[in-house]
Amino acid sequence: AQLDTLAKAKGWKYFGSATDNGELSDAPYVEILSKNTEFGQITPSNSQKWDATEPDHGTFTFEKGDVITAFAAKNKQMLRFTGGSWTNETLTAVMKNHIKEVMTHYKGQCYAWDVVNEAFEEDGRYRDSIFHKIIGPEYIPIAFAEAALHDDQAKLYYNDYNIENAGGKSTAALNVVKDLKARGIKIDGVGMQAHFIVGSTPDLKAQTANLEAFVKEGVEVAYTELDIRHSSLPPSAAALTKQSDDYVNTINACLAVEQCVGVTIWDYTDKYSWVPSTFPGAGDALLYDKDLKPKAAYHAVVAAL
Ligand code: XIL
DSSP: OOHHHHHHHTTOSEEEEEEOGGGGGOHHHHHHHTOTTTOSEEEESSTTSHHHHOSBTTBOOOHHHHHHHHHHHHTTOEEEEEOOOOOHHHHHHHHHHHHHHHHHHTTTTOSEEEEEEOOBOTTSOBOOOHHHHHTOTTHHHHHHHHHHTTOTTSEEEEEESSOSSSSHHHHHHHHHHHHHHHTTOOOOEEEEOOEEETTOSOOHHHHHHHHHHHHHTTOEEEEEEEEEEBSSSSOOHHHHHHHHHHHHHHHHHHHHSTTEEEEEESSSBGGGOSHHHHSTTOBOOSSBOTTSOBOHHHHHHHHHO
16 A cells, blocks of 8 residues: 555545656656555645746746646645745735735645745744735734635645744744634644654654644644655664654654644655755655665555554
8 A cells, every 4th residue: 555545544634745847757756756546645845936936026927836736636636835125015915916816826726825934933033034024923914814815725824844843933833823813814724844854853742742732723734844864874774764763753643633634745755855955965854765766764654654
């Protein structure tokens, strides 16, 4: 049995992978990615972001996103999409317009949108983004309220990294949920990116308790960008075993919480991982190796599901 089939039998909505347009000309890669028994959901790692869909103010390009959408439709896979001198009024208008255009274009086709991604610093202070600088903290509720207008079927998520266990950032994300709920603004889920390092992932209890803290506020949760990188290469035999254990830990956390709807790995193969270019010297973070062969961690995940 394969990842998505196993995950669905456990009550998840999907087991997914990120992918990108450039990778879709790699026939052996595509053969595996197209199997919806393996991957029931895909996330475009870049082609759905602001700079890709609105490269110039008011000019929208959906070509690359449409290729991903068509790929998912053909293979019966669910989609997750992820979202770069202003005045408050102009930036608010631009932000609302961007949300309206991209959500309207893909209306009815996407399971979940990350409406706001990475809004906070580790200690829970707001990140110094253009949105926070110009609009202030209110940009988050404004973005969710706008998103709620344009696709009633899409789940609206807040998404971030280092919110996989309790801490300043996780509390800040929790406060977003509480604030929006209290004000009657639609928020449906919180995504834990989970870009982890072998040997330093939060333990099962910590991850489960953290998921439950969000669920208690009335949202669903998902692991949206899971990868677990080795910090030095090649990994030792012990490090490979540890990587399998770390993957299983996160899979088990999602299994333990009924409202955890699924896990998406941030591409499925080391061949197309973002890790080596972003964290020089680190890598081998995924379930398939560079030759598209399942690794020990893959078999450990299958056994856990
Ligand atoms: C990454 C992509 O994988 C890369 O190709 C790109 O160069 C940078 O962005 N957290 C996120 C994702 O929210 O959007 C990031 O994706 C990985 C970290």
